[in-house]
Amino acid sequence: MVPTETGFIRPQRSRGRFRHMDFTIRSASVEDAKAIAFVQVEGWRSTYGGIVPDAYLAAMDVESGTESWKSPLESSEVAAFVAEDAAGVFGFICGGKLREGGEGYDAELYAIYLLQDRQRGGAGRRLACTLAEVLRQQGFKSMVVWVLEENRRAVAFYKSLGAVQILQKAVNIGGAELSDLCLGWADLDCCLQGQVEAPSKHLDG
Ligand SMILES: CC(C)(COP(=O)(O)OP(=O)(O)OC[C@H]1O[C@@H](n2cnc3c(N)ncnc32)[C@H](O)[C@@H]1OP(=O)(O)O)[C@@H](O)C(=O)NCCC(=O)NCCS
Numbered sequence: 001m002v003p004t005e006t007g008f009i010r011p012q013r014s015r016g017r018f019r020h021m022d023f024t025i026r027s028a029s030v031e032d033a034k035a036i037a038f039v040q041v042e043g044w045r046s047t048y049g050g051i052v053p054d055a056y057l058a059a060m061d062v063e064s065g066t067e068s069w070k071s072p073l074e075s076s077e078v079a080a081f082v083a084e085d086a087a088g089v090f091g092f093i094c095g096g097k098l099r100e101g102g103e104g105y106d107a108e109l110y111a112i113y114l115l116q117d118r119q120r121g122g123a124g125r126r127l128a129c130t131l132a133e134v135l136r137q138q139g140f141k142s143m144v145v146w147v148l149e150e151n152r153r154a155v156a157f158y159k160s161l162g163a164v165q166i167l168q169k170a171v172n173i174g175g176a177e178l179s180d181l182c183l184g185w186a187d188l189d190c191c192l193q194g195q196v197e198a199p200s201k202h203l204d205g
Pocket of ligand 1: 120123153
């Protein structure tokens with residue numbers, strides 16, 4: 001079973017401004033496939049414009065994305081969560097056992113995306129901490145994530161949660177030669193130290 005965590009973020013002071021972004025983090029189900037695909041396509045276009053070729057981004061579509069999300073969302077091997085508010089799902093995260101990365105690491109954050117106008121409101125941190133907590137309850141000890149080096153905001157986000165660079169490799173996306181960084185948390189507790197508040201209820205592994 002995919003676990004569930006629900007909570008609300010309290011207004012926080014951050015760099016001289018207050019955040020007022022009430023939202024819920026909950027376990028994702030196959031019914032969320034379309035919303036997740038939409039966030040992913042929008043997230044790619046707003047994040048990788050000027051990095052990944054325009055033709056590649058233009059070819060992404062929500063319909064085929066929806067189909068490819070159904071299987072992972074039905075799998076007990078993948079932990080997936082969405083962030084939503086009154087307007088609906090605006091972000092997601094998923095992860096599970098290590099697919100590729102540093103020796104000695106056992107879990108991987110596969111993907112995290114938020115709609116552009118909902119970034120920097122603390123939802124990314126809450127999603128990452130929720131995933132880390134669930135992976136820890138499943139018995140994992142550590143976690144990696146692959147991120148394009150040119151995606152400097154995401155690199156800063158992961159480092160703010162305690163990740164360190166452990167690998168680098170070249171990757172070709174749509175004809176563009178890019179640098180992919182593998183960042184890692186040797187101890188999931190390290191990621192969890194960035195948590196805003198304790199989960200409001202027990203997470204079933
Ligand atoms: C990366 C992403 C998931 C972060 O989520 P978020 O909700 O925007 O980040 P948070 O508000 O939780 O930020 C937590 C901390 O990360 C760091 N951080 C986040 N965004 C940052 C940025 N653009 N520049 C520098 N630091 C940043 C800060 O230390 C921040 O804490 P602070 O706001 O108290 O200073 C989100 O911005 C996003 O979806 N980006 C586009 C998609 C993407 O790049 N996904 C990752 C692919 S590998």
